[in-house]
Amino acid sequence: MHIVKDYDERKAEFLDTAMGLFLERGYDDTSVNAIIEAVGVSKGAFYHYFSTKEDLLDELAARAGEQAMALTAPVVEDPELSAIEKMNEMFARTNAFKAQNRELMITLARVFYSDRNALLRARMTRRSVEATAPALARIFAQGKAEGTMSVAHPEQTAALILELGASVVSGFARKLGEIDRDPTIADELLLSMDVYVESVERILGVASGSLKLVDDSLRSVVRAATQTKGTKEKKDD
Amino acid sequence: MHIVKDYDERKAEFLDTAMGLFLERGYDDTSVNAIIEAVGVSKGAFYHYFSTKEDLLDELAARAGEQAMALTAPVVEDPELSAIEKMNEMFARTNAFKAQNRELMITLARVFYSDRNALLRARMTRRSVEATAPALARIFAQGKAEGTMSVAHPEQTAALILELGASVVSGFARKLGEIDRDPTIADELLLSMDVYVESVERILGVASGSLKLVDDSLRSVVRAATQTKGTKEKKDD
DNA sequence: CATTACATACCGACGGTCGGTACATACAAA
DNA sequence: TTTGTATGTACCGACCGTCGGTATGTAATG
Numbered sequence: 001m002h003i004v005k006d007y008d009e010r011k012a013e014f015l016d017t018a019m020g021l022f023l024e025r026g027y028d029d030t031s032v033n034a035i036i037e038a039v040g041v042s043k044g045a046f047y048h049y050f051s052t053k054e055d056l057l058d059e060l061a062a063r064a065g066e067q068a069m070a071l072t073a074p075v076v077e078d079p080e081l082s083a084i085e086k087m088n089e090m091f092a093r094t095n096a097f098k099a100q101n102r103e104l105m106i107t108l109a110r111v112f113y114s115d116r117n118a119l120l121r122a123r124m125t126r127r128s129v130e131a132t133a134p135a136l137a138r139i140f141a142q143g144k145a146e147g148t149m150s151v152a153h154p155e156q157t158a159a160l161i162l163e164l165g166a167s168v169v170s171g172f173a174r175k176l177g178e179i180d181r182d183p184t185i186a187d188e189l190l191l192s193m194d195v196y197v198e199s200v201e202r203i204l205g206v207a208s209g210s211l212k213l214v215d216d217s218l219r220s221v222v223r224a225a226t227q228t229k230g231t232k233e234k235k236d237d
Numbered sequence: 238m239h240i241v242k243d244y245d246e247r248k249a250e251f252l253d254t255a256m257g258l259f260l261e262r263g264y265d266d267t268s269v270n271a272i273i274e275a276v277g278v279s280k281g282a283f284y285h286y287f288s289t290k291e292d293l294l295d296e297l298a299a300r301a302g303e304q305a306m307a308l309t310a311p312v313v314e315d316p317e318l319s320a321i322e323k324m325n326e327m328f329a330r331t332n333a334f335k336a337q338n339r340e341l342m343i344t345l346a347r348v349f350y351s352d353r354n355a356l357l358r359a360r361m362t363r364r365s366v367e368a369t370a371p372a373l374a375r376i377f378a379q380g381k382a383e384g385t386m387s388v389a390h391p392e393q394t395a396a397l398i399l400e401l402g403a404s405v406v407s408g409f410a411r412k413l414g415e416i417d418r419d420p421t422i423a424d425e426l427l428l429s430m431d432v433y434v435e436s437v438e439r440i441l442g443v444a445s446g447s448l449k450l451v452d453d454s455l456r457s458v459v460r461a462a463t464q465t466k467g468t469k470e471k472k473d474d
Numbered sequence: 475c476a477t478t479a480c481a482t483a484c485c486g487a488c489g490g491t492c493g494g495t496a497c498a499t500a501c502a503a504a
Numbered sequence: 505t506t507t508g509t510a511t512g513t514a515c516c517g518a519c520c521g522t523c524g525g526t527a528t529g530t531a532a533t534g
Contacts, residue, residue, distance in 0.1 A: 010514085031488060042516045043490085049514095053489065115363075118355035126352070156425065156432040163404035164397070171400060188393065195393040202439040247479085269524060279481045280525085286479095290524065 011049050013039055015063065018056055023104075023111050027057065027120040057123060065127035069135070071097060076135045083143030084210055090136075091213045099217035106221065113173030121170065129162040136162065140204065150205030161200055168196045179225045186226040190219060248286050250276055252300065255293055260348050264294065264357040294360055302364035306372070308334060313372045320380030321447055327376075328450045336454035343458065350410035358407065366399040373399065377441065387442030398437055405433045416462045423463040427456060 017038045021030040032053055036046050050056040072090045075081070081089065098105045112121060136158035143149030151157045172189060179185050197213045204211075254275045258267040269290050273283050287293040309327045312318070318326065335342045349358060373395035380386030388394045409426060416422050434450045441448075 007514085032490080033488080041514095044492090044494095044517070045515050047490070115356060115359050118359040119352060122352050122355035122359075152435070153428050153432050156429045157436070159408065160401070160405065160429070160432055160436060163408060164401050167400035167404045168397065171396065191390050192393045192397070195390050195397055198389070199394070199397060199440045202442065203436045205439065244479085268522075270522085278479095281482075281528095282480050284525070 010041075010045075014046065014049055014056065015060055019060055022060075022117070022120060023107050026111055026114070026116045028116055057120060061120075061123040061127040064124045065131035068094075068128045069131040072132065072135060076138060082148065083139050083146055084148055084206060086139045086142070087136075088212045090139075091211075092215065095215045095218060099215075102217075102221070106225075109173035109176050113170050114177075125163075125166045129159060129166065133158045133162055143204070143206070148206060151203075157203065161203060164196075164199070168192065176222070176225055179222075183226055186222050189222050193219070247282075251283065251286055251293065252297055256297055259297075259354070259357060260344055263348060263351070263353045265353060294357060298357075298360040298364040301361050302368035305331075305365045306368040309369065309372065313375060319385065320376050320383055321385055321443060323376045323379070324373075325449045327373075328448075329452065332452045332455055336452075339454075339458070346410035346413055350407050351414075362400075362403040366396060366403065370395045370399055380441070380443070385443060388440075394440065398440060401436070402433075405429065413459070413462055416459075420463055423459050426459050430456070 014035065018030070018035050021034055021038060024030075025034075032043065032046055035056075036043055039045075050059070071093055075086050075089045075093065078086065078089075111117065133155070137154040140149055140151045140154035140157055144151050144154065172192060175185050175189055175192075179189075193214050197211055198208065200213060201208055201211050251272065255267070255272050258271060258275060261267075262271075269280065269283055272293075273280055276282075287296070308330055312323050312326045312330065315323065315326075348354065370392065374391040377386055377388045377391035377394055381388050381391065409429065412422050412426055412429075416426075430451050434448055435445065437450065438445055438448050
């Protein structure tokens with residue numbers, strides 16, 4: 001019995017299933033066999049849609065980049081907002097998205113941001129940076145024109161800030177996993193968040209305290225991680 | 238016939254050979270078989286020295302971290318230097334090292350900083366950051382005491398700046414490879430270098446222009462890459 | 475005689491290939 | 505309207521070489 005589906009539908013099914021498995025077990029530790037088993041198709045089907053396993057990863061990364069841009073694009077177009085408001089709104093939206101998908105984000109932090117998924121992360125980060133940088137650069141240019149930001153080179157600064165953000169989040173997530181061993185890390189993490197925000201403010205030359213890049217929901221994740229220290233069972237390998 | 242060598246000597250031989258192969262072909266594309274063939278020993282020998290292939294990678298990363306620290310440690314101890322002088326000297330030393338090993342650095346830029354070596358890079362970056370951050374934090378604390386730097390949290394700031402540096406270098410190296418296709422990238426790269434330095438200055442709250450983090454030898458690499466555009470034969474895969 | 479420093483044979487799992495099949499659609503002949 | 509035929513697409517599953525890793529053996533060393 002053959003289950004034949006529409007091309008795009010089947011492809012999305014592969015993408016979604018693969019992403020789920022990557023988040024559960026990591027990219028390297030998820031075999032093509034595991035993916036086709038989860039989808040319920042054959043190996044031939046997989047290679048009918050993707051030329052290699054890495055090709056699937058690329059398409060996943062591209063999709064993530066598009067989603068990241070779609071989430072923040074409307075903000076950039078808004079003529080009512082100042083540059084600083086736009087920036088705050090952009091981060092508020094992504095933070096809100098993270099808050100709504102809290103469980104996913106915690107899983108993501110645990111698995112996505114581990115060394116074993118370095119390739120997955122590198123690809124996705126790059127795509128996201130490339131997709132978001134031009135918009136951010138435009139905001140910086142606006143801020144420069146408004147006189148609220150002092151950025152000589154918006155494009156380069158945008159790329160730098162996004163990469164910095166990715167690095168910080170990466171290190172952040174890594175340390176989040178170490179809280180179990182050393183609860184004092186939680187305080188360091190909260191400090192790191194402040195340092196990050198202030199660093200961005202300084203790079204952009206905006207007034208101290210004018211950027212709201214992290215919200216309470218994000219901070220609460222850190223505190224939650226600290227509290228679950230003893231109550232949660234170990235399910236690690 | 239058994240070729241028996243001193244433990245450390247043999248181990249270093251593995252490490253050196255593996256590093257060479259990783260730089261040539263990448264981490265994932267270098268098999269354990271390729272390593273033992275290059276060293277001229279058996280598989281048993283490899284697993285006598287390393288528990289896994291990733292373990293070798295870790296030791297490689299640790300060695301890189303130690304070397305990075307050894308290069309800059311004397312500077313930190315020097316009681317004669319101010320915080321800003323120390324920072325400039327630290328970067329001057331690493332830049333001098335890069336200038337001396339120019340060919341290696343270019344190879345490293347081309348291969349090490351490609352997505353396929355994401356794991357290798359992530360590991361080494363992390364180790365280097367961990368190894369260097371405490372020293373840098375001490376310099377920041379000194380600068381804070383001297384009144385030349387305004388860093389509220391030296392440890393977190395040190396980690397952030399080092400990770401920023403790694404990100405910048407990574408993106409930098411990636412773009413270096415694209416110069417062949419688009420020579421205008423060279424100008425963007427030189428701009429990015431300035432943006433990076435100024436960003437660090439702002440993060441630390443030091444006077445603009447007081448940090449010399451990149452020198453002319455580094456800039457010359459960019460110009461050299463631009464010039465070889467037509468004269469060099471293509472050896473890419 | 476125990477430990478070190480390897481060698482060799484082998485394993486299961488992996489990513490990827492390949493020859494083939496089931497089915498939808500199109501179109502023309504009956 | 506039915507039926508045969510041609511063609512492309514979605515998919516199957518056996519198979520291949522290579523991979524990281526293991527089990528076991530053995531010669532030298534101390």
